[in-house]
Amino acid sequence: MLEIEAHPMPGDRFIQVLKWAVFLLAALYFINCFTPLRIHYDMLRYFAIKDCLETGCPPTADPHDYLPYGYTGLLLGLSRLGILKSFSIVFVNGLYLLGGLYFVRRIFAYLHTSLFLFVLVLLNWTIIKFFTHPLSELQYLFFSLASVYAFHTYTQKKKIIHLLMAFGLAGLAFLTRTVGIALVAALCLGLLWEYRKQLISLIRNNRILITVILVCAAGILVFSKQLGLDHYTGVMSGQFKGGVYFTEMIGWHLREWGEIALNVSAAKAIGRLPASLVIGLFVVVGVLLVSGFICICFFKKNRIPFIVKGYLFFYIILMFNWPFSDPRFWVPVLPLIAAVVAQTSFHKSRWLKVPLILLFVVYTTFGIISVVYMTYTSLNKEVLARTQAAGVYRNEYETHFFGRPLSDTATRVDPFVLSVLERYDGH
Secondary structure, three states: OOEEOOOOOOOHHHHHHHHHHHHHHHHHHHHHHHOOOOOOHHHHHHHHHHHHHHOOOOOOOOOOOOOOHHHHHHHHHHHHOOOOOHHHHHHHHHHHHHHHHHHHHHHOOOOOOHHHHHHHHHOOHHHHHHHOOOOOHHHHHHHHHHHHHHHHHHHHHOOHHHHHHHHHHHHHHHHHOHHHHHHHHHHHHHHHHHOOOOHHHHHHHOHHHHHHHHHHHHHHHHOHHHHOHHHHHHHHHOOOOOOOOHHHHHHHHHHHHHHHHHOOOHHHHHOOOOHHHHHHHHHHHHHHHHHHHHHHHHHOOOOOOHHHHHHHHHHHHHHOOOOOOOHHHHHHHHHHHHHHHHOEEOOOOHHHHHHHHHHHHHHHHHHHHHHHHHHHHHHOHHHHHHHHHHHOOHHHHHHHHHOOOOOOOOOOOOHHHHHHHHHHOOO
16 A cells, blocks of 8 residues: 655755756756757747737738637747747746746645655656747646645635735636636635635625626636637537547547656657557556556545645546647646655555656656757757657758758748748747
C-alpha cells in the first residue's frame, strides 16, 4: 500500500544534486531562448489572427477561424512594442513557466521536495518542446496556476481581494484557452466546499443574491457562443459524428499519460518498434499512471488543497472527453501532477520500489536527451529545418535560413509561412 508523507525529507547530498540539476536545466532553457522561430499549425493560426486584427487578413487566412484572443493579445502587445521575435516569445514563455512553478511551490508550501518537483517538470519532454513554441500552453499555465494560488490564499486569509483575483485570473486563463471553464467550475466548487456549513443558511438569507447568480448562469448559457463555449461543446457533442468512438478517444488520452510517464513521444518510438507494440505499451503505462494518480490524489489521505483536487478533476474529465490527441493538452497541469507525485513516498512499498526506480531512470534519461536535443536544434538551423514540425515546413525554413531550399526534391514554399519567418524570426 502506498504511504503518503506530508514532509518527506531527502538527504543533503540528494538536495545538492537537485540544486545543481535545476541550475543546469534553467541554463539550458535560457539558451533555448535563442532558437529560431519554431512553426506549429496552431501557431500559424495565432499569427494569422494577429495579422487580421493588426493589419487586415492576409489572403491565406481564414477570417472566421476561432481561437481565444488571450494569446493573440500577447502577440499584439509584443508587436506594438516592436519585439515580436522568436527570442522575446520564448523568453516570455520562460517567465510564464517560472511564475507557474512559483505558484505551485507556494500552494504546496508544506513540501520539502520542491527541487524534485522542479526537476520533474523541467525534464518533461512536453514542457521542453512547447517552451520553445509560440503557443498558448504556458500562458494558460501561468494564469490558471495563479488563479489556483489566489483561491488557496483566500481559503487561508479570507480576504475578498484574493477571491476577486482568483476569478479575475481565471477569466484571463479562459480568454487564453477555453478549457479554463474547468478552472471556473473548480473555483465555484471550491467556494461551495469552503462554506458548505453556511450554505444552507446562505441560501435562506440571500434569496435575491442566489437569484442574481442563477440569472448570470443562465446568461452564460444564452451567450455561450459569444463567450466561446460553443467551440468546446460543439466539438465534443459532434465527436461521434466524425467517426471518433469513445473507446478510441479514451485510448488516445491514456497513451498521452503513458508519454508523460515514460517521457518520450510515442511517435518517436513507433519509428523504431512495431506500432501495435508501442501503442499497447504506452496505453498500459497510461492506465497504471492514471489509476495510481487518481488513488493518490482523490482517495488516499493527503494534504492536497481541495481547489487543486477540484481543478484536476474537472480538467481530467474534460480532456478525456476531448476528441483530439496531443500530449501538449496536459502541459498546463503537469506542475500540479508533479507536485502530487513529489509529495508521495514509495520507499516502504517494496513491490513498487524497483519498478518506480526504473521508471525514474527512464524518465530522467529521456528528459536529458530531450533538453539536449532541443538545445542542439536551437543552435543548428540546418538540423532544425530538417526535423522541426516533422520536416513539414523544411522548404520554408531552408529558404529563410539559406536563401533557397537545400533539398533536391524540394516542394513549393508556402508564402504565408515564409512571411511569418521573415517577419518574426530572429533576436
